[in-house]
Amino acid sequence: MLSERRLQVLRAIVQDYVGTEEPVGSKALTERHSLGVSPATVRNDMAALEDEGYIAQPHTSAGRIPTDKGYRLFVDKLAGVKPMTAPERRAIQNFLEGAVDLDDVVARTVRLLAQLTRQVAVVQYPSLTRSTVRHVELLSLAPARVMLVLITDTGRVEQRMVDCPAPFGDASLADLRARLNSRVANRRFADVPSLVEDLPEAFEHEDRGTVSTVLSTLLETLVEENEERLMIGGTANLTRFGHDFPLTIRPVLEALEEQVVLLKLLGEAQDPGVTVRIGHENAHVGLNSTSVVSVGYGSGGEAVAKLGVVGPTRMDYPGTMGAVRAVARYVGQILAES
Amino acid sequence: MLSERRLQVLRAIVQDYVGTEEPVGSKALTERHSLGVSPATVRNDMAALEDEGYIAQPHTSAGRIPTDKGYRLFVDKLAGVKPMTAPERRAIQNFLEGAVDLDDVVARTVRLLAQLTRQVAVVQYPSLTRSTVRHVELLSLAPARVMLVLITDTGRVEQRMVDCPAPFGDASLADLRARLNSRVANRRFADVPSLVEDLPEAFEHEDRGTVSTVLSTLLETLVEENEERLMIGGTANLTRFGHDFPLTIRPVLEALEEQVVLLKLLGEAQDPGVTVRIGHENAHVGLNSTSVVSVGYGSGGEAVAKLGVVGPTRMDYPGTMGAVRAVARYVGQILAES
């Protein structure tokens, strides 16, 4: 177990390194922090911290920088979440309240997060699978062609074309629409399949094929998880990453374009609170030199989607976590209101 | 007027520079291209070309690189559009045909363009203002709350919440829906305002306020041009830009995040064919070292939106123009089918 002072030394190293982006030495540490001991003592502590794998030196006789393990300890034990100030909170709220629809909410959230944290922001659209159905609409576009529109309680709209096996009358369509809505409105997505299972039986034999087709398209839409869209922003902040550019930035940009990767990344965060994944803790290799700070947000008590930021492992964790948490909270409020 | 050979020299310079990314000298030129003259002659031609502003040297006694003006001449006079090969065309078509809905079409288009050109791809969603209304749906969510859903012929769906001044019965709602659709279905957006102008008069006095509100929301949605969304991809290709990274790449990333800028950029391209904006021809300063190749695409004869790529001025213009044109053509086909 590390002594109290050694933890303080680690904390100081992390803070200084985050601030200066340069390896920090024993002398500078004692000057900038009142540790009450001499550089020599700090050197001994540093040697110990290095033995334990919390810090490392880029090359012999340079200062130390924190390792992923060091950041992990810092986040878990040495630093809290820095709350937003009141003016900041007001600004967040004001900015988000100007949104006109769901797309706009997400777009504003991304921009806000990117600005606040000066990092890359990722916001997942409110997920289908955890929401409830507000309305299902069926439109006849041609005798044997129906458009299915699904509206969720989070304001999201999904549409699908359905090619019917047989022509489908307007009356039947209205009938199906009414029955469908009376069954599934305000129900959770997960419950829908069992609720509509026997629906075809209520129809004339000739229409059953079409009804089944429509229903299966609906179910498909509900579970279609690769449709979990997300929006990213603030990629220009990547340029603040480091000096050894192309090598660092490229894999990150590539990872960011792989929606699958990002969704998995956000999905991993299961805690109720803010989740932090540091460096190699991220499964994707392209993100091994980045940290991901994410959190769930939702319109009620329950989280319907995730949002977060991607930045260098050398980031201001308390501040970033505070911003991410605050934004998530206010987005939740906005969604609940609309 | 430049002699034929000087134009050939310019063409050779552009081609070599695009290939090697390095200033090209007179000797290398004669070796790689059979111009039939000696390096000394080429030097004279180069001096002339430099006087005219088509090429420049980064520093005395280095090779030449084309200027924006040089690229412009190259694009306009010296190079055609390189058509895609048959296998490439098949691949494009196959890839796009797998799309399940409009979002997917756009997403696939972006990925495709980015891959083909190895540059940043930008695809505008089919524009509202040039399309026709397929259907307007009204859903009662609460006594004084209506959701308006607008479906376009390109498969795009827009929704808006409407807070009504007074409660609105289901019968009235159904009435409004029917009247509305009979008037505007399959009409162009531009024609809608005059078509619904007198609609409130057909309703009871108590409902007129609500009807007006709904209609004005509909009109708002129709003209809301900042809602012209777009999708970008292939930003990782920016890392291939140059060696002097941060300075080049940063403003580009910033510009790409400003949808307004991009929309204006694509909007500028008015030609029926492929439009190329080179370097400083782009109004936005962040894009002064990039070229934009764009083209309209559409589901009929008419263009409903634009797509294009953003890359370094040093790009393979014929190939890029060919790819952009081919992709636009096939996206148009896909949209027409769905």
Place this chain on the structure above:
DNA sequence: TGCTGGCACTCGCACGCGCAGAGTGCCAGG
């Protein structure tokens, strides 16, 4: 036992230098 000051040592980095190579402009001759 733990902290401190002192000291020798290590290394990376910035700086200055010189050299080779590529490329040019110009000129005289065909």
Place this chain on the structure above:
DNA sequence: CCTGGCACTCTGCGCGTGCGAGTGCCAGCA
């Protein structure tokens, strides 16, 4: 009008050097 030759000008690169920051270790002290 083209060509070969020649002198000139740069940039980039490799190399050696000195500097400074930082470390590790050791002996002394509370």
